[in-house]
Amino acid sequence: MPNGTDPLVRRAAQRLRGWGGVAAMAVACGLTASLTLLPLAHDGSGADATPRTTGPGVGTGVQVVDRAAADTCKNPEASLRPDSADGPSIQAIKARGKLVVGVDQSSYRWGYRDPESRTLEGFDIDLARAIARDVLGDENAVIFRAIPTNQRIAALDSGKVDLVVRTMTINCKRIQQVAFSTAYFRAGQQVLAPKLAKDITGYDSSLRGKRICTAEGSTAYEELEKNSFGAVFKDDADGTKDDKDLLTVPNQLDCLARLQLGEVDAVVTDNALAAGQAAQDPAVELKGRPFTTEYYGVAAKLGNDDLVRRVNKVLVDYRNGPWQRAYERWLKADLPGIPGPPEPLYK
Structure with missing residues (x-):
């Protein structure tokens, strides 16, 4: 990685060694991209780069x-x-x-x-x-x-x-x-946490006092604003705004890196996204059930x-x-x- 890489990314890269090879480094690369907020991605082809029920297999109902x-x-x-x-x-x-x-x-x-x-x-x-x-x-x-x-x-x-x-x-x-x-x-929204964190059981009172990471502007953040169960998730959780309180991030994958670094105790995000994060890191798992x-x-x-x-x-x-x-x-x-x-x- 370049010398100018964000310190969080460097720490993540060091911590990620041994977290799963290529998949783990993909986390670090994703974090780099989201922190630098590159406005244009290249797709490699030369170009710049829901209780309704689901339908029966193909969802053809109207x-x-x-x-x-x-x-x-x-x-x-x-x-x-x-x-x-x-x-x-x-x-x-x-x-x-x-x-x-x-x-x-x-x-x-x-x-x-x-x-x-x-x-x-x-x-x-x-x-x-x-x-x-x-x-x-x-x-x-x-x-x-x-x-x-x-x-x-x-x-x-x-x-x-x-x-x-x-x-x-x-x-x-x-x-x-x-x-x-x-x-x-x-x-649906769900909690993602380390498998070893047996005291976290889902979106419930087990989150009291836990540091929770969410993406800014996400529905997860809005749900925590409605009911956090005593979790710490806002930037000014201790009454002062500083780098230690940056629990919201631009992209959900940044939360996985913070979880791996031990900077937060759990992540709240869509279960569809959390499943992909759990696939990248076998040390974490979805807790409880989706609550939205x-x-x-x-x-x-x-x-x-x-x-x-x-x-x-x-x-x-x-x-x-x-x-x-x-x-x-x-x-x-x-x-x-x-x-x-x-x-x-x-x-």
């Missing part, structure tokens, strides 16, 4: 809700109906010749950089390529921009990206800020309705085969038992 009910946020997952028409947003993308997508490059199995090939891979990356293929006729006609968790909405507002495909939970607060597609994955039900959606800037409708059109086809193949390739080994994608819900 649910319809009243628009007024959606406006009161009773159904935040309700999205616009699919359409393949070329509106202004689609026309701008076609004129550019590239779809610009905000992704993660450090979430194992979702969006991460393979340590050997240096290409971006994962479940979300496959979906982004499927959208590019539908809009532009080429799955490689995509520019991937690596963005941290707390910059997803800002990246859309500023026009830096057309879409965010980055394990982004649809909720009532966010639908006021961005426009979401229909849900493409169901997840959340749905991931593809996010676009508010007002770009034609783009949202086009993504929903892609998702109609994606649920019928490609979704299952992507799940089996990337997620099934570490997150088994998912019967299929969520059913689409329309306004």
Whole structure:
């Protein structure tokens, strides 16, 4: 690593020796990327780089809700109906010749950089390529921009990206800020902690006094604000803001590094992401059960309705085969038992 690497990364790299070879070093590399916040990632191809039930295997069912009910946020997952028409947003993308997508490059199995090939891979990356293929006729006609968790909405507002495909939970607060597609994955918040930490049993009173790491701007942080069970998770936990209190991080993978360094006692994040972290480090495990039900959606800037409708059109086809193949390739080994994608819900 370069001499200018952040001290946390250097300590992580030293501690990670013996934590699992290539996978462990991928954690260190992911931490480096998230701390330096490189605005553009290269994909290796030359380009710059939810209780509804799931559907039976392919999620082909359709649910319809009243628009007024959606406006009161009773159904935040309700999205616009699919359409393949070329509106202004689609026309701008076609004129550019590239779809610009905000992704993660450090979430194992979702969006991460393979340590050997240096290409971006994962479940979300496959979906982004499927959208590019539908809009532009080429799955490689995509520019991937690596963005941290707390910059997803800002990246859309500023026009830096057309879409965010980055394990982004649809909720009532966010639908006021961005426009979401229909849900493409169901997840839930859960606690990740060392296997040896037998005193931590899940999202409950066992967290009292424990130092908890979350990603800034994540739904995990919002849940802890509602009920922390006495856990320490805020920056000014001791009444003064200093480096010792930086328990929130830009990206979830940074939490795994802090856990390995002994700087925190547990992590709260989506179980879909936590399963990937547990796969990287056999010394940690998921504790208790998921305590929320959340749905991931593809996010676009508010007002770009034609783009949202086009993504929903892609998702109609994606649920019928490609979704299952992507799940089996990337997620099934570490997150088994998912019967299929969520059913689409329309306004």
